[in-house]
Amino acid sequence: MSNLRPGAPAARGLIDNVAAQDDELAASTSGRGTAGVRGVAAAPRRPFKRYFRETGWRHLVAIAISLFAIFPLLYVLSASLNPGGTLLTANSLFSNTSIDSYLTLFSSDRQPYGAWYINTLIIGLVTAAGTVLLGALAAYSFSRMRFTGRRFGLTTLLVVQMFPQMLAMVAIFLLMVAIGDVFPAIGLNSQIGLIMIYLGGALGVNTYLMYGFFNTVPSSIDEAAKIDGAGHARIFFTIILRLVAPILAVVGLLSFIGTSSEFVLASVILIDPEKQTLAVGLYKFISDEFSKNWSVFAAGAVLAAILPVALFLALQRYIVGGLTAGSVK
Structure with missing residues (x-):
């Protein structure tokens, strides 16, 4: 009933497959195909x-x-x-x-740049660590606990930040003088006293910032831990701190940058050149009327920028990603 010989359909199918492969090869070599995808043509180039x-x-x-x-x-x-x-x-x-x-930065006896660098590193890191710890403790209390005066406390923290710390500079100076008469280690011309001032001034805004992030952590995590017998301290240090690591990194970074670049309070509290920070010490290179050396000042600024840049690179993986994603189903 048919004039086709046996096996002709198979031969015709083989010829069609070979022709299709030749067309795909020609399209790929001429740039009209997509590498690795068969039968998909590349989009035409936009004008x-x-x-x-x-x-x-x-x-x-x-x-x-x-x-x-x-x-x-x-x-x-x-x-x-x-x-x-x-x-x-x-x-x-x-x-x-x-x-x-x-x-010149490291060869001048009157201007000990190395001591300023170390002082800035110590004060900045200690202040950043203290700010993160105190802010996280306060934020956890406001977020997870219910007590009298909770809303009033949050509102007070927000309102207090409307007044800059510089307005209390005279009061802080007189207070440090009085404390120095009783406890010289934390009084005027003391790095510990300056750290305590920084911690008191940075507690409000950081607490409010962390409070909003703590609220994003599901309370079901706390409830599951309490069922297993964990208390607030264990939940905070072993579970919550790991989940809120991004906000801890941000607060620590901002605290370190703000502390290392602060000038007014540091210049008032620290008197001896060996105890001063970079912000106060570098000002001496350009404060003299007849001996302004902007080149040395710029060199000191370049080296001072290494501290915040290194800290930012170290905390970048925490800043970019949020660790709370996928913590609960």
């Missing part, structure tokens, strides 16, 4: 006007913002390498380079 309207302008804005942010950094770095000691000769970036300013 330049459409590309600029949809995506290109965003690239230009990103480049402009990057240049705007990078230029001050390059200017300070160029000024630190400028042997002239003034900012006028640093207008042409990296025209003159020398490391004499960096060597």
Whole structure:
């Protein structure tokens, strides 16, 4: 009933498969196919006007913002390498380079930059750790416990932050003088006293910030731990702190940056040059009327920037991701 020989359909199917493979190979070699995906053609290239309207302008804005942010950094770095000691000769970036300013930082007896660096590191890290611990304890209490005056306490913390700590500078100075007469270790010209002032001033805003993050942690975790016999202290230190690590990293980073760059209170409380911080010590390089050395000041600023940058890189993995995701089903 048919004129086709036996096996002709199979031969015709084999020929069709070979032809299809040849077409796919030709499409892939000519750039019209998608690598690794059979039968899917690549999208045609967008015209330049459409590309600029949809995506290109965003690239230009990103480049402009990057240049705007990078230029001050390059200017300070160029000024630190400028042997002239003034900012006028640093207008042409990296025209003159020398490391004499960096060597001067650590060779001056009247201006102990190394001691300032260590003091800033100690005060900043201790203050950041204390701020995180005290703020987390207070935030956990406001978030998980119900007691009289809870709402009033939260409102008071928020209202107190409306008044900057600088307004109480005179009162703080007189208070530190009086405390120094009784306990000299925590009074005026004491780094411990300065740390205590920082801890008292930073408790309010950080507590309110952590309180909002603690509320995002499901209370079912606490209830499950209480069923297993855990108390508030064990729940806080072994469970909650791990789940709120991102906000702890943010508060610690902000506290360290704010403490290391604070000038007013540090200049009032710390008197001896060996006990001062970088913010107070670097001001001496440009405070004299006839001996302003901006090159050394810029060199000190470049080295001082290493501290917050290193801390940011160390805490970046906690800042980027939230550890509370997927903690409960």
